[in-house]
Amino acid sequence: MLNIFSKSIAAKMSLALLLLLLALSASFFVMDKRLKTIETAFIEISRISNYAVSILRINKDIVEMQRDISVYGNSGSKSVFNKIEDNFQSIKKRLGNINFNQNEANSQVYLDSMSELLSRYDENLAVLTKRYEARAHLTYQVLPSIYTNAIAELETLKSKSINTEDKLSIAELTNLWHSMHHDAYQFLSKKDYSKRAKVNTTLRLLNQKLQVLQGPAITLDKMSQFTANYQQQFSKSIQANRHYLSLVNVVMAGDAIEFSTLSNQLRELSLSRLKQIKSEAEKTVSNSERILKLLAIGVVIYIVAFAIAFHLQISHAIKRLTVSFKYFLSGDLSAKIYDLNRKDEIGVLANAAERFRVLSKDLADAKQSAERTAKVKSEFLANMSHEIRTPMNGVLGMARQLSRTPLSAEQAKMLNIIKSSGASLLVIINDILDLSKIEAAKVELESGPIELSSLLNELTHLFSQQAENKGIELFITTTPELTDFIFLGDETRLKQVLINLLGNAIKFTHRGSVLLNVIIEEVVNDEFKVTFSVSDTGIGIANEQLDSLFDAFSQADASITRRFGGTGLGLTISSKLLHLMNSSLKVESEPDKGSMFYFELNVTRTFITPAISESLLEESSEKSVDFSHVTALVVEDNDINQVVIESMLAEFNIKSISLADDGEQAIAQCEIGAFDIIFMDMQMPVLGGPEATLKIRKLPAYKHTPIVALTANVLAADKQRCFEAGMNDFIGKPIKFENLKRVLVKWCSQHHQ
Structure with missing residues (x-):
């Protein structure tokens, strides 16, 4: 086990990190327990606060309900009573939703007592309507009916009396009935208790007056019955009113007061519980802070020790190796290499540095050899170009001179074959030299004004006769409104790409047409995107051959070389030239239906007219x-x-x-x-x-x-x-x-x- 740690820095680092991870995990476990305790305390505080607030609101609603009961007693409104019922059901439901934990037995006692009070309140509410209705029936229906009938009877008696004294006596009785009924109403409805004695006094006075009153016996008997009946019903009304007010103002009000008392006691108990929880939470937080401080000190000490060990064992050793490598990279291979005898990764790197020194010496020798080889290759390429072009000059030159002499038709035909073969060989030589220059990064693009219309006219002039000879149509089109478009670029290299693409399109098309289309789109200000596409109706290319289409010395099909000739370098050179122009050559093709080669150039428009070619001026x-x-x-x-x-x-x-x-x-x-x-x-x-x-x-x-x-x-x-x-x-x-x-x-x- 110790051998593993001696041979591996990663093992050492892993052990150090593992120890740190274990310490942090233990601390995390302890802190998690502490935090859960604090979390539980906060949950308890929230729960106790919630039910304390709920009970206070219930108590408030009971007081509000008692007030509504008083309003109901005065008005007898059905809607008020419905409101009392709804409020009570809400209170009952909310009180039923309050739950206490097993360790809150004292609070549960209060809650049970409050529930019992609500049950009594529910029973009293059921009785309240009946007592109110009995009281209201006597007060607002029975007594007024007796009063009304008595007044009517007195009016009848008064109308039949011819004696003025009798009429005055009857009027006096009428006034007494009015006064008595008004006092009874004030006592029963307005709770004016002084009026009860007046009602009783008036009743006695009425009886006395009736005894001395002269009139029909039947009428006097009715009046006596009315008086007796009124006295009897008034007594019942007093009893009904007493029962109703006792229920409302004594029983139900007492229950409400008791509920408020229990609510306050439960609130005090809750506050006491909250204080206890707060004290325990503060103690837990204090202990947690102490643990965190100790943990922080321990981690700092561990990290400092780890940093010192890391510096001495790793950083310093890597720095010395880096210095050695810097000397090596500067060409000084004599620098000393330390820690070659270490068994860990530093030792491996040190031995790798030693190996690097040896390889660097070999590479330096190989580089010199490669430079000599490259020079020889360059000289060979130039010499081959010279040696091939020199006899080619003789071949083509003498063929031209020979064409200026009288020749038979057969001789002229053979001479044309010589000239055509020489021209084809010259194209191959030029392609190989172009590819060599591109791969050697010897091609530098120029930037000058290119007049699009002039470029397209020149391409038309170059290929129209060739297309006509093959019996195919050549179309060269562009955006109509931008025919005078001038942009910056390397006209020679762009023309070389387009000539390659048009030449291939015509070569591989036997019937139909070849189209060069130029689309110009403005991007912003004078920045434009110019898309060149060359499409044909020729032999096309299979999908599986598209990937190798731009490889050097490659054609899509080996038989094509035999049928059409060529080196297969044209598309490779075009693709590489477009790459230098920050573009790429793309192709879409289908066998026997044709191909389309296209590319996009991001160019800058200019209004500087290109200089007229010196050769054109001279030709004129x-x-x-x-x-x-x-x-x-x-x-x-x-x-x-x-x-x-x-x-x-x-x-x-x-x-x-x-x-x-x-x-x-x-x-x-x-x-x-x-x-x-x-x-x-x-x-x-x-x-x-x-x-x-x-x-x-x-x-x-x-x-x-x-x-x-x-x-x-x-x-x-x-x-x-x-x-x-x-x-x-x-x-x-x-x-x-x-x-x-x-x-x-x-x-x-x-x-x-």
């Missing part, structure tokens, strides 16, 4: 230029190329043409003769073109004489080397008649004389 004036006065020196080591160049120059009516086989001969001829233009090959025996140019420029008469590089070395580095040597222009081999014409117009027209 070629016919008026006379080259018969020109004396030319051709420095070329290849005899065939000498014949080709001399024949081309003769076509321009240049009669004075001198030849030199190498640079030394060229210098010698310059020292004794005068030439208007010098065509200088790059690679020659004895003395090469750049070296010869440097020496010729030192001759006083040749400070400004045009010297044109005439070479098969077409790489950018070769061009730069020519210009640095003092050459003025550059023509690549195989030499095209148009390029030679351009140079002569540029450097040998009258304004250059």
Whole structure:
């Protein structure tokens, strides 16, 4: 077990972290218990507070209900009684929802007593209506009925009396009945207890008056019955009123007061319980704070110890290894490596550093070897380009010269095959060189104004005849309102991509059409998205072959190479060029239905018109230029190329043409003769073109004489080397008649004389 910890930093760290985790887990367990205790206390406080508030509200509602009972006693309103009933049922339900824990027996006693009071209250409510109705019946129906009948009878008696004295006696009796009934109403309804004695006194007085009153015996008997009946019903009303008021003001009011007393006692008990819980919670919090402080101190001590151990055992060792690696990366492989004998990961890293030092020495040697190989490869590529282009210049040049001689139809046919094969071979050479330059990151994009309409017109001119020869239609379209669109970019490379795509589309289409469509969308201000798409109705590409379509030296089907030719580099070069333009070439295709290649460029619009090509200006004036006065020196080591160049120059009516086989001969001829233009090959025996140019420029008469590089070395580095040597222009081999014409117009027209 100890051996594992000695060999592994991870094991050491894991053990340290495990100990820390155990300590934190134990602390967490203790704190969790404490927090649960505090949580329980808060829950208890909330519960006790809730039921205390509920009981206070119930007590308040009982007081409100007692007040409503008084209102009901005065009005007898059914709606008031319904409100009393609803309030009571709500009180009963809420009191029933209050529960106490087993350890709250004292509180439960109060709650039981309050429930018992509510039960009595419920019973009293059931009796209340009956007692009110009995009281109301006597007070508001029976007594008023007797009173009304008695008054009516007196009015009848009064109407029959002819004696004024009798009428006065009857009127007096009527007044007594009015006064008695009013006093009875005040006593029974308004609780004016002084009126009871007046009612009894009036009743006695009525009896006395009736005994002395003169009138029909029947009427006097009725009046006596009314008086006796009223006295009897009044007594019953007193009893009913006493029973009702006793229920309301004594029994029910007493229960309400008792409920309030129990409520206050329960509230006091709850407050006492809350104080106890608060005290226990404060004690728990205090203990928790103490534990947290001790834990914090312990964790700080542990972390400090851990940091010291980490620094001594790991950080310091890694720092020393880092210093060693810094020396190694700077090229100093002699720096000392520590901790080689450690058994843990630091020891592994130290031994890896030692191995890195050994490998670095090997890599340094390998790098030098790779650099030499790369240089050899570059030289080989340039030499191969030169060696292939030099005979190609002879082949194509002599084929051109031969085409200018009388030929039979069969000979002309064979000559066309030679020229076509040579042109195809030249395309292959150019593709290979382009791909090499891209992969070596030697391609740098230019940024200049590109006039879209001019670009599309040029593409139309290039491919219209080729499409017509195959019997297919060529369409080139763009957004109509933006035909004069000018944007910044590398026109040469963009044109190269579009030529590749259009050339492929026409090559693989036997019938139908080829369409180049340009869609221009404004993004913001002068920023635009330009989408180029080339679609055809050709042979199409299978889905499983799309993934390898842009691979170098690849075509979708091996048989296509045999049927259509080509290196398979066109799409690869186009894809890589678009990648340099921050775009990507995409394809959609279906076998036998055609393909669509498209890409998007984010460009900036400009209103600067591109400069008119110098070659176009020169072509417009070629016919008026006379080259018969020109004396030319051709420095070329290849005899065939000498014949080709001399024949081309003769076509321009240049009669004075001198030849030199190498640079030394060229210098010698310059020292004794005068030439208007010098065509200088790059690679020659004895003395090469750049070296010869440097020496010729030192001759006083040749400070400004045009010297044109005439070479098969077409790489950018070769061009730069020519210009640095003092050459003025550059023509690549195989030499095209148009390029030679351009140079002569540029450097040998009258304004250059």
